[in-house]
Amino acid sequence: MSAMGARRRAAVAAVLAALTLTACGGGEDQIPLDSYSAEELYRRAEFELEGRNPDDAARYFGEVERLYPYSEWAKRALVMQAFAYHSDRDYEAARGAAQRFVDTYPGDEDAAYAQYLLALSYYDQIDDVGRDQGLTFQALQSLRDVIEKYPDSDYARSAILKFDLAFDHLAAKEMEIGRYYLKRGHFVAAINRFRVVVEDFQTTTQTPEALHRLVEAYLSLGLTDEAQTAGAILGHNYRSTVWYEDSFALLTGRGLRPEAAGDSWLRSIYRQVIRGEWL
Numbered sequence: 403m404s405a406m407g408a409r410r411r412a413a414v415a416a417v418l419a420a421l422t423l424t425a426c427g428g429g430e431d432q433i434p435l436d437s438y439s440a441e442e443l444y445r446r447a448e449f450e451l452e453g454r455n456p457d458d459a460a461r462y463f464g465e466v467e468r469l470y471p472y473s474e475w476a477k478r479a480l481v482m483q484a485f486a487y488h489s490d491r492d493y494e495a496a497r498g499a500a501q502r503f504v505d506t507y508p509g510d511e512d513a514a515y516a517q518y519l520l521a522l523s524y525y526d527q528i529d530d531v532g533r534d535q536g537l538t539f540q541a542l543q544s545l546r547d548v549i550e551k552y553p554d555s556d557y558a559r560s561a562i563l564k565f566d567l568a569f570d571h572l573a574a575k576e577m578e579i580g581r582y583y584l585k586r587g588h589f590v591a592a593i594n595r596f597r598v599v600v601e602d603f604q605t606t607t608q609t610p611e612a613l614h615r616l617v618e619a620y621l622s623l624g625l626t627d628e629a630q631t632a633g634a635i636l637g638h639n640y641r642s643t644v645w646y647e648d649s650f651a652l653l654t655g656r657g658l659r660p661e662a663a664g665d666s667w668l669r670s671i672y673r674q675v676i677r678g679e680w681l
Contacts, residue, residue, distance in 0.1 A: 447486070477512075481499075481503050520547075570606040628668055631669055
């Protein structure tokens with residue numbers, strides 16, 4: 403440990419030794435929180451974070467803000483409170499603290515980090531495809547805010563990666579529902595879901611399968627022009643995938659080929675593909 407690090411730890415230890423803080427009130431021998439300086443309260447909160455007690459840390463950071471609302475320590479404590487809440491997986495409280503920081507200190511150097519924490523508080527709740535997609539939409543909007551408001555920050559680069567993953571998550575949800583309908587023979591309902599992926603989420607990893615499922619669904623309905631065109635798009639952009647191999651086998655097994663045919667919505671997509679305007 404460096405000499406500076408040792409001195410810092412010694413100082414924190416001295417503060418803690420002198421600091422008899424109470425969580426919920428207590429005995430007569432306990433000293434009120436307002437008897438301590440903003441720095442002492444802040445250091446105690448840091449100590450709790452290091453000790454992996456984020457709930458206690460958030461509480462002490464909150465006391466700094468409550469008792470010393472216009473101090474520099476209060477500003478620092480607010481963004482750290484958002485971090486502590488997030489570490490404790492209290493995402494709603496984390497959003498509240500992060501939003502207060504962004505609203506109160508929009509030009510501060512930590513505003514980008516607070517905005518990123520706000521986005522993470524939505525993003526980290528996207529844990530599986532089956533959940534309500536409202537959180538995913540909120541995560542996308544919050545991540546977009548980071549990217550657009552703080553484009554040169556390290557957080558923007560991370561937000562771009564997470565935005566792509568969240569976007570893919572929405573497409574995966576559409577695919578999940580589409581496959582459900584397809585397996586039960588509800589072909590029109592399935593097509594509607596796969597069409598959403600092809601038209602609105604074409605940059606995601608779900609697109610090749612969506613095109614293949616369209617081939618399956620249209621063939622099941624006897625709509626060969628649409629099936630062939632979906633296969634043609636798949637072959638143009640994803641020829642090396644297993645989805646194209648399966649679609650090719652389905653089409654040729656019926657004496658058909660993957661080629662643009664008819665004048666459906668897929669023919670319009672195919673023209674975009676040829677012009678390089680799709681994907």
